[in-house]
Amino acid sequence: MSNHYQVSEQDTGKRIDKLITEIDPSASRTQVQNWIKDGHLLVGGEQVKSNYKVQENDEITWEIPEPEPLKIEAEDIPLDVVYEDKDLIVVNKPRGMVVHPSSGHPNGTLVNALLHHCDDLSGINGVTRPGIVHRIDKDTSGLLMVAKNDHAHQSLAEQLANKTTDRKYEAIVHGEIAHEYGTIEAPIGRDNKDRQSMAVVEEGKPAVTHFKVLELFKDFTHVECVLETGRTHQIRVHMKYINHPLAGDPKYGPRKSLPINGQALHARTLAFNHPVTNERMDFHVEPPDDFKEMLELVKKRS
Incomplete structure (x- = not known):
């Protein structure tokens, strides 16, 4: 072009x-x-x-040069499958795994692992993102739903758009949050000063995050965050916006933080209606060991 x-x-x-x-x-x-x-x-x-x-x-x-086509290959990478049937898969993604291939991450992704695990993934998002209905960041761990066919994909995507899914996260943030509950409603878009980052900007898309304090520590707070919308880096950007950035966040947090490899953020709960049976599906997974170790560390410091 x-x-x-x-x-x-x-x-x-x-x-x-x-x-x-x-x-x-x-x-x-x-x-x-x-x-x-x-x-x-x-x-x-x-x-x-x-x-x-x-x-x-x-x-x-x-x-604008034509992007070089990515050849997406199946890779024998272990998957933590929480649930699977002929229509969908729910996986517990580990910290450090990218969801889908890109020029910077052509392999070793969740999609590469899924292609080895099963042959049937929906094609709605094209060859590089088969079955991917929603994403979580590379260094965020936790639950992700994947569609095996286009009908399931469309149904799950509509549920996300209609806000009928339930997505709860656990996070460790800097500072001691004074309120037990809160709602952050602030639009998110590309950071005008750094196009590689997101920020709260006037021209951004509407974004709503609800949070609840689970436990207070000295200089840190363990919180539960509930997504009403699903903007890129939403929890990370919103918590920074209220001056409580995520611990370990290399992009939005302070340099001196907890010794964890990436932001202390875990997608703990995922609930939705089954795309065929309409049965309510409700899944929960515990945070990974490194997250629990950070909780123990801030408890000892307190």
Whole structure:
């Protein structure tokens, strides 16, 4: 796809990689820098560097290269299957596992493991995300539902959209939360200062998180979070927004935190109606050992 932009007076002086992400919010700074390096983005027909500062009336042209097709292969990776029938699978995803392949994670993902485990996954989300109805982050552990056919996929996706699923998380956050219960209602979108991150922004999509304090410690709080919406990084962004970022969160938390490899966040409860029988399905899994160890650590410190 070919694109063209003439720099206006108000854009003068901006770095070209930053400007392009403002013009096309779906593009990341890294992507744009790669386009520049590979000669896909030109100013006045000439190659420039990523830190080039644009001038008024500069003619910028860029071609978005076709993504290289990913070859998704089945891999014999152990799966913690909580429930399975001919329509769906519920798995307990370990911390550190990516849900679906991407250019940065072409293998070793939950999808690679699922393709080895079973032949029938829904095709609604294409070849790289077969069966994936919803996601949890790489370093978030816990329950995930996967559709084996398109009917199940459509039903589960509709339940998510209609907010009839039940998704509860456990988290350890920084600080001592003063209220036993709370609701965070704040829109989430791409961070205007860092396109690789999400943030509470005025132009973002509506997002609602409910929380309940499970236990207070010195400098930390163990909380339960209930998702009403499912925005990218929602709990992590919302807890940071109220000045209680997740412990161990490398993107949204403080540098000095608990010695846990990634954010202390676990998808403990998942409930939905079966796409065929309409029976209410309700699943619970305990947090992983490293999460429990962090709870013990903050208890001892308190």
